[in-house]
Amino acid sequence: MVKYVQAAFLCGLFWGIVLTSSRSYADPVVTLGEPHSIDSALLNKKIPLSVHLPENYHSAQQSYPVLVMMGSDYRTRFAMLAATLDYMADTQIPAMILVGIDLPEGNRVLLPKGDKADTTIPDSYIAFMESELLPYINQSFRSAPFRTLFGASNSGFFSLYTLLQKPALFNSFFASSPSVGAAPELLTQRLNDGPLKAFSETRWLHIVYSDDDFDNVTQFVPEFTEKLIRQKPAQLNWKADVMANQGHVPATDFTTFLLHLYPDYNPAENLDNLTQIQHHFAKLSTRYGYKMLPPLAMLFDAGVELGRSENLSEAEKLFQHALQLYPENKKAYVGMGWLLREQGETTNAREMFEKALQIAPDYSLAKRLLQSLQE
Template sequence: MKITKLLILICTIALNTVFAQEKAENDPDKPVVTLGEISSLQSKVLNKTIPLSIHLPENYDSSRKTYPVLYMLGSDYRARFAMLASTLDYMGEGQIPEMILIGIDLPEGNSILLPTRKNQDTKIPDNYINFFETELIPHVDNNYRTAPFKVLFGGSNSGFFTVYTLLNKPHLFNAYFASSPSLMHIPTMLQQKIKTGPLKKLAENRSLHIIYSDDEGLTDIVSEFTRVIEDHKPESFTYKVDELVNQGHVPAVDFTMFLLALYSDFNPLENLDTLDKVVQHFDMLSKRYGYEILPPISVLMDLGFDMIISKNLVVAEEIYQYSLEVYPEGKLLYVGMGIVRRNQGQLESAKVMFEKALTIDPDFSLAKRWLKRVEK
């Protein structure tokens, strides 16, 4: 519990930089750090304006790639949004694909996504599903370079909505993450949907991952839900549950666990020791997830540098040539090729590579240091 509180505290302290509040001294119009931007969407389905929080991968503007989209419910909880955005950036360097994060603010509280208490009316959560399908997802697809792979993430009451969406519209998202979901609401209706609803006839691959803590009082509820799922799920559906110990409601480590499970073999470093193996592996992942997944720059850079260390400069050159064809904006890869040229004794060519990296990023310190070495 102390670790969880510390993580939340750290993220809360950093919130003054999350949405570009501070300005740099040398440029009053430039934010120091940005983890997201505020937007909104006028919804006819919900008859109100929905605030959105959006975080794009670091190299989104300079790349030509498409990106899977992760939709987060309750992004008005800014500490949580900061954690998710930072985690995607950190893990996107080689552990998972880079992703677009779309946060749906719920200023009325995430209980808005539950059925009504009196008569268990599901009109509001049904309307939110309709909003996702007919308004929000098309809006995001029209305004960003999105890949055809979508994930829905919710915690507590929004975790209930994540499960509810799966049972009503399993095709809407490819993967569903539910942290400490409030499955005590309409349990009979949920079980009936598992047994006879659209999930029963699902042919495409879909997945649900539930994470909760043993100190929440959810063990029996989740266990019963799991029993029904296991008895009635189609073969195309995968289901995973993790019960943590003494981690509290909506555990802070849930998001990292979700991503590592979804992309469990994204980067098996011990096996990717040649360029052919790297290309074949990510071709396989592309077929599995249904969109092109390119080898991360970090994987290609490390492989090339291993060849440099082993003095196999011909292979290193081939790796970086391929890499720069895939990532012509990859400043780190130009440094790698520059080191190859330097070790080949081609100092002028090495200089050109380092200068190219600095053209992409004039403040790239690694390229500056290597450029000084070849200029001596």
């Protein structure tokens, strides 16, 4: 079997219908973040937040990893991250909750101050995330115990500093064009003597910058990574990528980060049945420390291909599992309905299509397949 993200190209007319109607013109426009805020006692001010939930958040029962972005008041950048997460979700990466922290004063507030590298303010932001932000996220949303911190430029420095100062706070750290030159000695000191040195849990770090980046990046990041090579703890999985001719904060940084963090979410090997799919996601769950469910897209695509190859019993297992995991998702019912139609069980197929339309009355694919039963 081909990998499930390629199955759409092999399923003939049925997949033509799926591709043209799975996100119909009647579907609502995806929103890229809703405003929230926290009255922070630690920072002594109201902190504006932007929160973007996965597309099927309200019709699912699962929990989602959280990605925290520093500087979401840069609206174009926040929208790019939100759209990228939506685009890659359930095919290359798991769906995620994106939480942006606005920095109206600018991201320089996250840098140490003065010649002595006073870290009072960045330390206060770390305390805010630990004591106020993350508890708020856990109480307000279905969040999984896997968190990522994303920062770019000065907030990229902050991402590195947070890893060295408080490695337990996040599971993975993304730093795009980090301004290491703002306080290289501080980062070296924390690398030598900070809590990361004795930290025993797995952490991920990924640095991305460009060969024509700012001097406080290109002249200092290589030295910092050399020190990482010599001193990093064994449980830190890290990588540094240098892009060609992309300037400060490369445009391709976020996709690069995500593919490095989840290199085999979409596995290279073929997953031909439910047992193989469950085994793969059991391994991922162990690696990332929370229960990671097979995405509906994988179960649906594999079920369609098996059904078209007349392996109907295995296809039925996949669609039944999809209904168990995603009982409020319209596509799960359409998949089972299609299989029942292929088996000649038109009455049961009709029930499945009608259930999909109860969930989403304008779902054009369910309407077409329901109509096909009358032709």
